[in-house]
Structure formats: structure tokens, C-alpha cells
Amino acid sequence: MLSKINSRVKSISIPGIRVFANKVNEYENGINFTIGESDFPTPENVKQAGIKAIENNLTGYSHNAGLLDVRQAISRFFEETYHFYYDPATEIVVTNGASEAIDSVLRTILASGDEVILTSPIYSGYESIIHLNGAKSVTIDTTDNGFILDPERLEQAITDKTKAIILNYPSNPTGATLSRDQMEKIVAVLKNHNIFIISDEIYSENTFDGEHCSFASFPEIREQLFLIHGLSKSHAMTGWRIGYVLGSKNLMEHVLKVHLNNSICASLPSQYAAIEALTANREAPADMNKAYIERRDFVYKRLREMGLETTLPTGAFYFFPSIQSTGLTSMEFATKLLENEQVAVVPGSSFTGNGEGYIRISYANSMENLHEGLVRLERFLQK
Ligand SMILES: Cc1ncc(COP(=O)(O)O)c(C=O)c1O
DSSP: OGGGSOHHHHTOOOOHHHHHHHHHTTSTTOEEOOOOSOSSOOOHHHHHHHHHHHHTTOOSOOOTTOOHHHHHHHHHHHHHHHOOOOOTTTSEEEESHHHHHHHHHHHHHOOTTOEEEEEESOOTTTHHHHHHTTOEEEEEEOGGGTTOOOHHHHHHHOOTTEEEEEEOSSOTTTOOOOOHHHHHHHHHHHTTSOOEEEEEOTTTTOBOSSOOOOGGGOGGGGGGEEEEEESTTTTTOGGGOOEEEEEOHHHHHHHHHHHHHHHSSOOHHHHHHHHHHHHHOTTHHHHHHHHHHHHHHHHHHHHHHTTOOOOOOOBTTEEOOBOGGGTOOHHHHHHHHHHHHOEEOEEGGGGSGGGTTBEEEEOOSOHHHHHHHHHHHHHHHHO
16 A cells, blocks of 8 residues: 555655654663753643633634634734734634644645745754645755845745745744844845745744844735744743744635644644733743753853854754764764764754754753763764
């Protein structure tokens, strides 16, 4: 029966993040720097809101777009924090994590033969879905530009076949963020082209230097834009599976059809927890950020002491140092580091082609583990 499996599915593989996360669990003293999730627990009152929903038998389906109360809480969050407005009745769909938001948007817009531009290196969750839809990914290298998209390269990459661009700032895996000035130059290019803009800003609340600026705050691209967001990273809620898509009404009615055929609605108890997170726990990310900044500064100091070239991440919770000086490929580096020192990192090659020569280190981990893991990394490099 194998020959009958969809060839597009056969051509995609398990992401490098998962491969190394699974392998490190085989070691008793393994240290896992692959994890893209907070090591903090979900805030207590958010957990209680989910528990209360279950106790009150709020365990059925909701409106396909999500409870109106959740959509209103999402709308208010963006309006009060970032000063742009999406109508909760028609312009917001609550999804099962940002992953399903990405999937639903891409399946809404893509047809066979379309091209989607990705800044590269970038999160691995986009390319496979693009390929599953019979579309092609076109990467723009950012490694020689501090991982920032160069507007001139963007202009050159857009062709008649371009259906969309995906932007992800703060960036997984590089930790790069964009200033308003840099965004204005990108918007100036995009507004002149009839292409969709998918801005995945799931790490917006994990911005460490200055304020996050959203692509949704530029009215000139509103009709082209899908904003992807969710609570996984900001509120340590990866397992609750709450994400959302915001977009203009005429686009979102189509996204809603794809979403409801995929999963009907997001988990209802999780939606009640989401209301609590978005209304009573706005400050939760800032509290966690204090710890992330302390860890980031420690890791930065240590990586530099070891001679690993790296930029200082200004958002998300990842370092993306170059390992080119070792002469190893990123896969060889990650494999040997795991076998010799039981430390798991993600090979940069997992983040599209331009990530080769780098590794991703997540510092969403305890200081104790960071300390020990970096001692081992240094020993590995010395050998
Ligand atoms: C950039 C980016 N987008 C989306 C996701 C998926 O988020 P969720 O867990 O809400 O599906 C991740 C997870 O690591 C991510 O890094």
C-alpha cells in the first residue's frame, strides 16, 4: 500500500527539532536545548479557568470561529497593546495552536504551482505545509544581514507566481526582531504587490529590547495580511493548543471554512483558559521575560567565551550561533555533541537551506541546565 501514499507526504520528513528532542531522552543525564517552549508552568489562574470549565461541563463544541468572548478578548488585547482593530465577529478565528492557524491559512490560499517566499533561516513548520499543497518555497537568505529581510532582495524575489510571503519576527530560530523603521521599508515593497502576507508573530510578547511592532499596524497592507498568533509561547500554554488568525473579513470567511472542516473548533476548556490569559494575565510574559533576559545574557557571554560567533537575540528564546569554524555540518555537529556530551541542539539545516553552518540553542531552560550544558559544549569544542 505504500506506493499509494501521497507522494507529497512521502517527500516531507520529521523536523530536526523532533529527531534530536526524541534522541536526548534516551540519555539519563541528557540536556535538552531543542525545546521551543517555556519551562514555566501555565499561570495558576489560567489553569483554574480551564479546570472550572471542565467541572461545569463546558466540554462541547463552540462556534467554529471560537467563543465570541475569546474573540473579543483577542481583539481587545491587540487594540490595547498594539493599537489596531480586528472585528471579533468576522475577522478572528481561534485555532488549535498557531500550527493549525498556519495550516488553515496556507490551505485557504495555495494552489499547485504557487510560490511562497520565506525569509531564511526560518521555522520549519511552514515549508512542509507549502509542499503538501503542491506549492514551492522560495527562500531569501538573511544570514549576511543579521537575519533581517533586505527589502531589495524581497523586491527581486517576487514573481508572477508568488502567492504569499511568510514573515516571522521575533524569529524562530534566530531571535532577530524588526524595528519599525525596518518594517516600513518591507511594507513599502509589499503594498505594491498583489500577494498575501502571513505574519507569524507568536513570539511578540517575548521581545526584549524595545517594543514589538506588528505588521498589522500598517493599514496599507491590511487587505493582504493574515496575522498568526497564539498563547503557546507568551503564556507557557503549548499543550492547551490555542492559536488564532486575524485578517480582513472577506478573507477570513474562507479561512473559517478550512478551519471548521479541519477541526470544527478549538478545544473548549482551553478557550476558557484563553479568556483568563488574555484578560487577567497580560503581565505574565513580562514576568517570564525577566528570567529569559538573565539567561540570554548568560548564554551570550558563555558562547562568546567559547569563540562561537553569534548575534544577540532580541526576541523569542533562541540563539543561532555559527559553527562554521568547526568545519562540521550542522547535522554532524549536533549528532557528535549529543553522542559525546549528551547535549541536544537543533541543526541549523532544519530551518531551510540557509540555516546550514548554524545550530539552534533554546534557552527556555533552567539556569542550572544552561550552566552545565554550556560547560559540556565548551568541552566538546575544545576537543
Ligand atoms: C514561529 C512559530 N510559529 C508557530 C509555532 C507553533 O505554535 P503552536 O504550538 O501554537 O502551534 C511555533 C512553535 O514552535 C513557532 O516557533
